[in-house]
Amino acid sequence: MKQVTDKDVAIIILNWNAYDDTFECLKSLEHLTYPYFHVFLVDNASQDNSFDKLRQDYKDGKFNVPITFIQTGKNLGFAGGNNVAIKEAYKQGYEYFWMLNNDTVVDPNALTPLVETLEKDRQVGIVGSKIYYYGTNKIWFAGGKVNTWTGACAHIGFKEEDKGQYNQLKEVDYITGCSLCFRKEILETVGYMEEDYFLYYEETDWNLKSSNKGWKIVYIPNSVIYHKVSISSGGESNPSPYVAFYDIRNGHWMVKRTQKKYKWITSYLYRYYKALKKLIKMVVCNYDRKLIRIKLIVKALYE
Template identity: 80%
Template sequence: MKQMMGKNVAIIILNWNAYNDTFECLKSLERLTYPYFHVFLVDNASQDGSFDKLQQDYKEGKFNIQITFIQTGANLGFAGGNNVAIKEAYKQGYEYFWMLNNDTVVDPNALTPLVETLEKDRQVGIVGSKIYYYGTNKIWFAGGMVNTWTGTTKHIGIKEEDVGQYNRQLEVDYITGCSLFFRREVIENVGYMSEDYFLYYEETDWNVRTKQKGFKIIYCPDSVVYHKVSMSSGGEQNKAPYFAYYMLRNSYIMILRTQQSTINKIFILACMCLHSLRYITKIFVRNEHHKVKRLQYILYGILHALSRKMGRHPEL
């Protein structure tokens, strides 16, 4: 127990134009029962003044936690922004890292079981929380599955009311970047998340590569986090037009990068075409806004996947 309590944790939080969410997330960290942590708050060149306001709040003593503020100077995407802070914490010698979405609120006991899981088994590289929809008892994430044929991912238990059906620790395919706890050795053996995905699938790719290196990936139900869900891309029921672009392109590229089988690579091409038809159908069945722009993003998603063009989506 003494060994476990001596482990300092770097909590990595990425802010982008989201003062209220980030403020609430930081305040929830004050109630953590595990006291040995330091927050690295990194900002992807927010345009709403949120980063400056959070720094001023800190100077005025509104946060009862230690925070290092990092400005990237540009919108580097999810992996790019998080990597800047992870690299700084790594340089400072931290052994454990907790990547946490800024639109989350953590349970006071959320951190302790994550640390304990890594302490008990050196083969565990990544561990993640049980995640609820914000303000509910409805599950958003109880571990993740990756289909390496179709490129699709699935949240175990999503939208189910929690009656204890996922209260057992479980080895899974991946942990969402919403609450992803990992040890230093993952960086040293796998490297950092690939930044050119920009948004979506970067942590899926990283999880797959981590597992291929022999690490276990564990879902830990005793760690509880509440998530406001996809706020950066418009919310779960109001996806931004560019959502399909990233999902089509990045799922395809993830399979190409992580799977060696030629059959896998041919199959994912067919799946990308089927997925694009599904997105097109949704546009008209749901009568979604910005139909032309959504159709353009689907087309660009396919073209950029085939040409391996990565990075941020085109401005349409």
């Protein structure tokens, strides 16, 4: 185990049945201009042999980056899997942590401005990147907004062509877990991400709790990554049935866990509006497995 310095960043990447995406992500890290980092690749019990293949690739010298491989033994969800690696990196003494989706490719300068911002202002707890759709100049994320009355979240600049309109560093409501860099004090003052969300809203919950503790949440436009968007959940045009379940249920859980009680009522009522929209979209877009989708939406409202 190498000696960790206060400049070292633990890059946390979660793999689940995605050999090609994770391989490309790791290869892109070879070109980072920021030299002080170590990758913690954690696997949520993949069934496609991707974890073993990636580990063998590392032994064969195919990655020119330092990697620690961690196997969870079962699918712990987004927060659970990431937390395993974060805990290991924290135990080793890392000051900064960069959660990065495995279906991303990073610009060589992506990490440097994230660390510089954290070092410049000790009140900044979480920072994140400008994120494009993979292979395009179209924005997927330029900071996040949260309506704390309803639990509705939105990406600033979503699907806009980038013309420089979001090139200003600014405080935002949340940073997406697709590219989220934070200082270790977040773990010490807020704790780890809530694992029972399993998928969606866990990092938004975490951002809001951090903000409630006085930490600044900052979007950094000159940190750029490219995202293949929702590969593991079926993509934007054909989401898996469970996406609606976690979206409806977890949005309300987030409000209950981060906001005053009077906002719980409006959030709960909003779940029914959201469920109706999803049912209509299911019919209009002719999604498959309609009965399963309806059952999961009802189950989400119940929970």
